[in-house]
Amino acid sequence: MRCMVMVKATAASEAGEMPSETLLADMGRFNEELVKAGIMLAGEGLHPSSKGARVKFSGGKRTVVDGPFAETKELVAGYWMWQVSSMEEAIEWVKRCPNPFEGDIESEIEIRPVFEAEDFGDEFTPELREQEERLRARIADQHGNV
Incomplete structure (x- = not known):
């Protein structure tokens, strides 16, 4: 199963505070473990x-709202895409992760399974599945196999 692993933002990350060299090195080692285990598909930190x-969508209307956004605890500071065998495996990997924020800052990492084609049932017709496969192949060709 694929899952998205989201590092939730903190007041420090929203203020644009950058991690120390030590934390960057610790995260780099953790990412190396993920890659060696064949789990990590992608991962990036996000700007505040x-x-x-x-x-925002309301019927046919589109409204653009510029940041910053108020609810820090609902924001994402970074993410990984992982390929794991189960939610339990993902949880075990997250428990091994260095704390994404230094000091006594409380932080949180959320894990969410990614929908797969079979999750959509009959509404995901063979034609739609074929289209999805074509798009994934084009993306892989354009950007490498992600």
């Missing part, structure tokens, strides 16, 4: 929400 935007 002050550099982002949201697009």
Whole structure:
């Protein structure tokens, strides 16, 4: 199963505070373990929400809202995409992760399974499945196999 592992933002990450060399090295070692185990598909840190935007949809109307966004605990500071055998395996890997924020800052990492084609049932027709496979192949060709 694929899952997205999200490092939740803190007041420090939203203020743009950068991690120390020590934390970057610890995370680098952890990422190496993930890659060696064949688990990590992708992973990146995100700029604070002050550099982002949201697009709100209401029927046919689109409204752009520039950051920053107020609810820090609901924001994501970084993510990984993992390929694991189960949610339990993902949890065990997250428990091995260095604390993404230094000092006594409380932090949280959320794990969410990614929908797979079979999760959508009959509504995901053979034509839609074929389209999805074509798009994934094009993405892999354009950007390497991610």
